[in-house]
Amino acid sequence: MRHIAIVGSGPAGYYTAEAAQKQWGDDVSIDIFDMLPVPYGLIRFGVAPDHQSIKGVTRRYEQTALAENVRFVGNVKVGQDVSVPELQGLYDAVVLATGAPRDREIGVPGDHLKNVFGSAGFVGWYNGHPEFAALDPDLSGHTAVVIGMGNVALDVTRILAKTRDEFAGSDIVGHALDSLMGSKIRRIVVLGRRGPHQIMMTPKELGELGHLSRTAPWVNPRDLPDVGDDAMLEPGIRKAVGHLRSFAAIPESHRADLPLEVEFDFFAAPRGLIGDGKVSAISVERTRIDAGRAVGTGEFYEIPADLVVSCIGYQTSPIAGVPFDERAGRFANDEGRILPGLYCVGWARRGPSGTIGTNRPDGFGVVELIAQDFPASARKAGRAGFDELAERRGLDVVSFDDWKKIEEAEQARARDDAPREKFVDVDDMIRATSLAD
Structure with missing residues (x-):
């Protein structure tokens, strides 16, 4: 079983997870991390609010997210709650799909x-x-x-x-x-x-x-x-x-x-x-x-x-311990490789260029690199190892099921002519996860 951590739950992150599923089927475990309790990154926060048809691509990402071997790990700040080297110690490959939020x-x-x-x-x-x-x-x-x-x-x-x-x-x-x-x-x-x-x-x-x-x-x-x-x-x-x-x-x-x-x-x-x-x-x-x-x-x-x-x-936001190209405003990489076991994809790899769909071949490309670099499982602790670390540190991890509760609450509080009214405060998002319990 290969264990892959993807940091960032926007288009690049989910296309990479989709590619890993196609590459290894059930023989891969994928954790998708996000600093916020809600997924989809650029789709939620970057695509214009009056472009709802574009936001519909999240239905494709949800199909990937609901697979048994894919997990959303929300409300976890990589570089603060857990370091990149720590993730590298737990997962066979770590893929930075953090976009370019600056x-x-x-x-x-x-x-x-x-x-x-x-x-x-x-x-x-x-x-x-x-x-x-x-x-x-x-x-x-x-x-x-x-x-x-x-x-x-x-x-x-x-x-x-x-x-x-x-x-x-x-x-x-x-x-x-x-x-x-x-x-x-x-x-x-x-x-x-x-x-x-x-x-x-x-x-x-x-x-x-x-x-x-x-x-x-x-x-x-x-x-x-x-x-x-x-x-x-x-x-x-x-x-x-x-x-x-x-x-x-x-x-x-x-x-x-x-x-x-x-x-x-x-x-x-x-x-x-x-x-x-x-x-x-x-x-x-x-x-x-x-x-x-x-x-x-x-x-x-x-x-x-x-x-x-x-x-x-x-520009991409730097992360402690990860080589960064200040001039280009992205992680320093060679076609997606940063360091052994550490990769980047999407805008974090190439800078803010292309469309949402451009991230799909990018995700498949980085998975091919991982397959070349790790032809067999390194048998690291993966998901179980992170869960133990999260419990030790008291991290309040948000799951995809929790996100669905947030989504339902946003839909319930929407204006008559709107699909949702987003929570704009993280604490409100967290509280919404317990409303249906």
């Missing part, structure tokens, strides 16, 4: 000002992550600036722009919904260092922005390349740029009748945040593209900014 810093003067947030925090706030539930952004100002040219920037923009009716069916948490409904923001600027041909936005998400009731997005036609140049683009990006062209063609008279402005500012690099304690403006340098890179032109201007959300990428 924001890349803007790295400009003034980024410490109040009401300046990274997307991990801001998205975590409206998605109910316990670490960010108390973020309380001030939405009383007129202008929000969203920095970034990927789907996360679109998510943040869309969430800021929606009406109450447009949140029907979503699982946005109540405290965020109440705050957004009281928002005074009337202008959202989406800021990107490069141009329309360099966006990382997908057609579906851009298309959604064009169907909101309070706004009609605007792109300055001068920022668009010649339409003939679109032929060189990959089909998905070409379609996305087509949406930008349609935004540029919306008559100003139509936009003027709507209560919220959303505008894309391309070829614009943030150089500093301005304010007295709290952000009030952002200093921007006009850029041009040189060999695919954005270079400054020396032309500066300011944009009023009462709220700034930076959506420029994520």
